[in-house]
Amino acid sequence: NAGVTQTPKFRVLKTGQSMTLLCAQDMNHEYMYWYRQDPGMGLRLIHYSVGEGTTAKGEVPDGYNVSRLKKQNFLLGLESAAPSQTSVYFCASREPPFNEQYFGPGTRLTVT
Amino acid sequence: AQKVTQAQTEISVVEKEDVTLDCVYETRDTTYYLFWYKQPPSGELVFLIRRNSFDEQNEISGRYSWNFQKSTSSFNFTITASQVVDSAVYFCALSASRWPDAGNMLTFGGGTRLMVKP
Secondary structure (H helix, E strand, O other), X not given: OOOEEEEOOEEEEOOOOOEEEEEEEOXXXXXXXXXXXXXXXXXXXXXXXXXXXXXXEOOOOOOOEEEOOOOOEEEEEEOOOOHHHOEEEXXXXXXXOOOOXXXXXXXXXXXX | OOEEEOOOOEEEEEXXXXXXXXXXXXXXXXXXXXXXXXXXXXXXXXXXXXXXOOOOOOEEEOOEXXXXXXXXXXXXXXXXXXXXXXXXXXXXXXXXXXXXXXXXXXXXXXXXXXXXXX
């Protein structure tokens, strides 16, 4: 039981490049989330999904897209990376009615 | 709107000292949940505790204890007899259940970095 895993762990992009971050969970959780963590700001919600085939915008969705084609996977895409997207990205999952979210190990992304 | 404030950005203590991390929250909802997460130097986020708004009973787990006071909108976290392994960033977070379609998103505070020196 791996919990929540994220691929890749580190990535460096040049401005304008695109990439996809993969989140996978093996707990059969219904809800999944993508957050970004910036120094001194805690974590902020980018997008989330309340079930397979559904996605919704969070607090800071601009510049990102997501897809949830399979229940266990939640993909975060950057179509045209910008230096402002340099951050650590965390994926999380949760099974209602329980409210705690379980987090992946994070992906450190640098955009130059 | 929801807001979580952790006024202490950094705390430094010597091993075996007790330390309290403050958390103050704002929400207009009557039903909500409060959380503490630990982020050790390795970077992962570890869930520590969940509290719902109807349960103001304090909780103790080993050297950890939590004090929830609705009257002051606070959910403080105390580590007794701190150890070097407690060094981490600690996040307080809030989730309200008024909007089910918001997926019970977590609103995080900015975190408190705790450094425990030997």
